[in-house]
Structures are given as C-alpha cells and as structure tokens.
Amino acid sequence: MIKVIILGAGNVAFHLTTNLLKNTEVKLLQVYNRNIEKIQYLKNQTSITDKLTELKNADIYIIAISDDAISNFSSKLKLKNKLVVHTSGGTAMNELQSNSNKGVFYLVQSFSKERKVDFSKIPICIEAETDTDFKLLKKLAKSISNNIYPVNSNQRKSLHIAAVFVNNFVNHLYYIGHQICEEDKISFEILKPLILETANKITYLKPINAQTGPAMRNDMKTIEKHKTKLTSNQQEIYTLLTKSITKTYGEKL
Missing domain, CATH: 3.40.50.720 (NAD(P)-binding Rossmann-like Domain)
Structure with missing residues (x-):
C-alpha cells in the first residue's frame, strides 16, 4: 500500500x-x-x-x-x-x-x-x-x-497553456455571453444545449473541422451588426477572435 x-x-x-x-x-x-x-x-x-x-x-x-x-x-x-x-x-x-x-x-x-x-x-x-x-x-x-x-516539464508547460485556452478563456467567454443575455433579459439556459454540442463535437471532429459562424464565412455584414451591440471591451475581444478565425480559414478582414 x-x-x-x-x-x-x-x-x-x-x-x-x-x-x-x-x-x-x-x-x-x-x-x-x-x-x-x-x-x-x-x-x-x-x-x-x-x-x-x-x-x-x-x-x-x-x-x-x-x-x-x-x-x-x-x-x-x-x-x-x-x-x-x-x-x-x-x-x-x-x-x-x-x-x-x-x-x-x-x-x-x-x-x-x-x-x-x-x-x-x-x-x-x-x-x-x-x-x-x-x-x-x-x-x-x-x-x-x-x-x-x-x-516532461517542457511538454507540461505547453499542455498547461493549451488548458488555459480551452478552459479558462472559454469560461470567460461564457461569462461575456451571460452578460449579453442578461442585458436584454434573455435566459442563458437557451445557450446551454449549444455549449454542450460544441464541446461534444470535438470528441469526434478536430476543432479546425468543427468551426462554424460568421467569422469562418467572412460574413462582414453580420460581424459589423454584432459589434454595434457590444461594449468596447467586448468589441475588442470579438474583433481579436474574429481576426484569428478568418486568418485560420484563409480570409482577411
């Protein structure tokens, strides 16, 4: 023992x-x-x-x-x-x-x-x-x-960074989504099936193959509409993530 x-x-x-x-x-x-x-x-x-x-x-x-x-x-x-x-x-x-x-x-x-x-x-x-x-x-x-x-220690450092992205940062995005819902008195419960499906999807798909949304489609009209509803801090995060997604899929803003 x-x-x-x-x-x-x-x-x-x-x-x-x-x-x-x-x-x-x-x-x-x-x-x-x-x-x-x-x-x-x-x-x-x-x-x-x-x-x-x-x-x-x-x-x-x-x-x-x-x-x-x-x-x-x-x-x-x-x-x-x-x-x-x-x-x-x-x-x-x-x-x-x-x-x-x-x-x-x-x-x-x-x-x-x-x-x-x-x-x-x-x-x-x-x-x-x-x-x-x-x-x-x-x-x-x-x-x-x-x-x-x-x-090993070097691998674990990279793993920990990856964990921050997929856990801590994602949870902060949940918090922002919750804020946006509360502002217009929308129940955050509506988004929970979507959250679960997004998480479950990568159990059988690579994340790069699971991406959807206006940034992937380079749908600038929708993107600009979204920005008008956001605070300055939310806009900054939205724009940064949008640029990263469009760059990943070969498009430019």
Whole structure:
C-alpha cells in the first residue's frame, strides 16, 4: 500500500484528499496545512498538522498549493531520499527546492470544491527523476485514474497553456455571453444545449473541422451588426477572435 501525505488545502488538495481517503490501494497518512482550521474537518479521518516538523514517514509527499509558492515552500522540507511531487501544470519539476527526490503529479482538470469530479476519467501527467520513482507515481496514478500520461516539464508547460485556452478563456467567454443575455433579459439556459454540442463535437471532429459562424464565412455584414451591440471591451475581444478565425480559414478582414 502506498503511503501518501498531502501538503495543502486548496481545490486540488481537497479533491485529492477526498479521493485518497476512499482509495483501497493508498493510505493517506496525513494532511498538512499552515492554517489548521481549514483541515479540521479531516481530524476524524486522518492525521492533520500545521507543522512541517511533524510530517510522518511516507512514500510520496504531494505539494498541492499555488504555483508561485511551490519553490519557497519546498525549500523548507527536510525529506532526504523521499519522493516529493507537486501538482502544478505550469511549474517545472526542477523548481522543487527540497533535498528530496523530485516528481510531478499533474491532474488535468478544473477543480471547484462545490462540484464532484469523476477521477477515473481525469488525465494524470507524471514525471520523475528516476525510473523507480516514475513507477511509484504511475502506480499511484493508476489507483486513481484510467488515463495516465508520461509528460516532461517542457511538454507540461505547453499542455498547461493549451488548458488555459480551452478552459479558462472559454469560461470567460461564457461569462461575456451571460452578460449579453442578461442585458436584454434573455435566459442563458437557451445557450446551454449549444455549449454542450460544441464541446461534444470535438470528441469526434478536430476543432479546425468543427468551426462554424460568421467569422469562418467572412460574413462582414453580420460581424459589423454584432459589434454595434457590444461594449468596447467586448468589441475588442470579438474583433481579436474574429481576426484569428478568418486568418485560420484563409480570409482577411
């Protein structure tokens, strides 16, 4: 059985903790967070602590904190000959500053504490310095998910950028669409089947073959009508995306 300690209490740490507590192949020995109050809910399920000096002896220590804190936080760990990994998509493995063995355990998913996720479908990208540590991370990953990928730091950086485009930016566009609907008292529910169809379509088509709309058709009349309804900020985003689409499909504005 793999012994694991989670360091952190954010969204990723919360969901990973919830999963590992039910995992029959893993023993979640302990959860650390500098604010003990945030992990008090776990005190009857596993050991909790707010002191790095009280960390137990585990096989894998998973740092699940904000990206910009990983380097400094890891430098405080005294875990020689232990495997310490982080869960960041945008942070290189060598940014871990502990005197330990290093690795990465990146779950490619958007996490919110209020929403449950099916871990068996989440892609997990792993990286380690040694073959032995890689095999250990792979064993842990397989106990959680059916989708495991070996991805190095450079590849993961590109993957994280791609994830920002397909997740964070797309969600911001949902927000703008919601704003536009609210301005004219239109229910955003009307757009949800369209949103789902657009997402489902790329499960069997390449995105470049799934594109539709006035920008692809270079329908300038419709494009200009749309702009008259938009705020200056919305117009800027609309124009930028329209130019990118028309350029992709060989047309010019």
